[in-house]
Amino acid sequence: MNHTMETILDKMKKEIDQWMAYINDKDAEKIVKRTPLQVGIHGYALLEYADGRVDVTDHVLDLSLPGNRKQNTSEQLSEDQVRELIPELAAYMQHHINTLPRAVIDYRFTFDGKFRVRGGEVNERILDYVDEEKKEQLLERISLYISGKLEAGKYPTKPLETFFLSRHLLDEGLYGELDSGKIIAAFERIQELNKGNKHLAEHRHTLTAALRNWVEDQWLPRYFENTGTEWQREYKKKSGAMLDVTGQSSVELVIYAAICILKYEPSFSRSVGLTFLNCAIELGSTRAEQLMKQGSGAFAEDDVRLRGERVECSANDVFAEVSVHVKQESGESYAQALRFLIHLLKLGFPKSYQIKLKSAVKCWLPMKGLAKSGTHRFFANALEYPEVHPLLEEYAKAAMETFEWYTDMEGEKSCMPGSYAVFGLGLTDPVYFPLAGQYMEKVDVEHQSVQNSFTAALVEQYGFNGETLPLLVTCMLYSTETLKLKIRDELQEGELLRLLLEQVHSLKYYQVEHLVYLIWGGTDKLKKLADKAEGDKKQYLTGLIQAAKRG
Structure with missing residues (x-):
């Protein structure tokens, strides 16, 4: 040298x-x-x-x-x-x-x-x-985790555990030949154990990211050449590429990865999931081809297809989409479609889904802040028929699920399944106030803010009074701090203040503090009002200030 x-x-x-x-x-x-x-x-x-x-x-x-x-x-x-x-x-x-x-x-x-x-x-x-000793130690720990925490588990798991487990199970250096069935079973069990848990979306994203990395970094390069760029990939099948026995097994993981992306990732990732399925089809996967056309096959044909003179519906659980074609605009048309949706959800169709609507009518709910999507339009159209309202309530009760979302909107316009039905019914008739209250208690405030718009619309529709106060308190508890309400003038009235004070007696101090902030801008501003007030009004305002104090 x-x-x-x-x-x-x-x-x-x-x-x-x-x-x-x-x-x-x-x-x-x-x-x-x-x-x-x-x-x-x-x-x-x-x-x-x-x-x-x-x-x-x-x-x-x-x-x-x-x-x-x-x-x-x-x-x-x-x-x-x-x-x-x-x-x-x-x-x-x-x-x-x-x-x-x-x-x-x-x-x-x-x-x-x-x-x-x-x-x-x-x-x-x-x-x-x-390090062979570490490798054996890790394999043993993974086995114990799967048998103890997943297969025999009864409680939600930790996101950090999912992060490492998902990558280990897809590590060909650790396992050699991957066991697709075992991996898919473990990933499904993680989601099952965390259903209804605030970390469910995080678990799903972690699992999907691990699957996507494996497909793009390990599986695709065996059979395809990337003719695009690192950021905009395009795949061309290699000459003579075909699935062997091992490949037939691993393609199930590719299909599962595509399903996870299509179901759980933002819409801009949809093309990636479709690319995975198309690559599997190019290699001769009949299952991937079936999924593209008909869904997973987990539901009977009669459950995912409705063909009638008034309306046609079809559902694909892989894409988490329901297509609705209203051929005759009538209450019965929307009633048939709603019964179809309710039945699907009760059978276990993904609650995070969207409706692709074909209809000559374009109605929207009378409130700001909602995305103009096919899902929104379907429920707004259905709301025009009073005879359908009981079915809309039944649908909402079947659809509402914390940490699930309609998939045709993102960001600040994201909303829980059932939102449009609840909002529309609540703004139509006070008889649906209890339904709206049930909805609010399921809202994930960290990831949804459209309830603010509903709360403001309620005040505009019905005013702030003794009848609306209980629901509005519930709505405010589950609204974000950006909610703008003009109800201070109404609360000059002593009787409404007394009712409000009664409503907050059972609440935690921080919940009362939140209400005070939304109405008056904070306890400091409320204290200034209390100092100037007299008689019962002073007593009620002072009571609210005390209720908003820690301890």
Whole structure:
């Protein structure tokens, strides 16, 4: 090895030293104790070399890009020189691994090299290290977790456990040949145990991300070439690519990944799920083709198809979509469609779904802040027929589920299934106030704010009085702090203040504090009003201030 090569090697070793010092500057033992499913922290490093510059990271920097390039032709390497350096780098990295605290490195550690050379680039695996003892320990822990926490489990699981388990089960270095049935069963059980839990969406996103990473990084490259870019991928089947026995099993995971993306991820990810299914179809998967046309097959044909003179409905649980074609606009048409929906939901059709509506009528609910979607329009149209209102209530009770969402809107316009039916009925007749109250108690305030618009619309429709006060208090409790209500004038009346004070007696102090903020802008402002008030009014205002105090 000549002097130039030794200089470059020393520079690379110094970068390895710096990276190792950085990853060792953590309380690794404490971190891995958070869950038995983590046996180490770091499992990958990349050394990049281009024109005299070296970096060691756990992600791609791409030093060869013009903006990153430091021209130094005297330190350019040839391919032969790179291959001469690799054993030295592997031995040096292995030496570091052997001296690190045990918890720093995962059961497997891979060290890659990306070298800019004369006339091109060389990408080489420098080191692939497996700690067999850690590997066996991890496999045993995974098995115990699945049998104890999932199969025999009765309680919600932790998102951190799902993060590690999902990646372990899809790790071909850990298992070799993946067991699709076991993986899908575990992922479904996690969702079942966390149903109705505020972390359900997080679990689903974690599982879906792990599946998507496996499909894109491991499965697709075996059969397809990416003819697009890293960010906008397009796939072309490799010449002669076909599914063997192992591939027939793994394609079930690809299909499951596509279903998860289509059901649970935002609409902008829909194209990814469809791409996965189309790739599976290209490889001859009849199941993927069936899913695209008919759904999963978990429901009887009569349950997912309705063909009549007035209305036609079809449901696809894979896409979590219900198509409704109203051929004759009438109450009976919407009644038939609602009965179809209620029956579907009771059979277990995904509650996070959307309605694709074909109708000549375009009605919208009389309130601001709602997305103009097919789902919204269907329920607004149905609301025009009073004889259908009892069915709308039945539908709402079947559809309402915390942490589930209509899938044709996102962000600030997201809303729980049943929202449009409840809002429409509540604004039509006070007889549905109890239904609105039940709805509010299921609202996930952290991820939904359309209830603010409903609350404001209620005040505008019915006013703030003794009849509406109980429901409005409930609505305000489950509204966000951005709610704007103009009800201070009504609360100049002593009787309404007395009723409000009665309503808050059973509430927690922070709930009363929230109500006071929405109505008066905070306890400080309310105190100023109380100081100026007299008689019963002063007593009621003071009572509200006391109820809003901690302890």
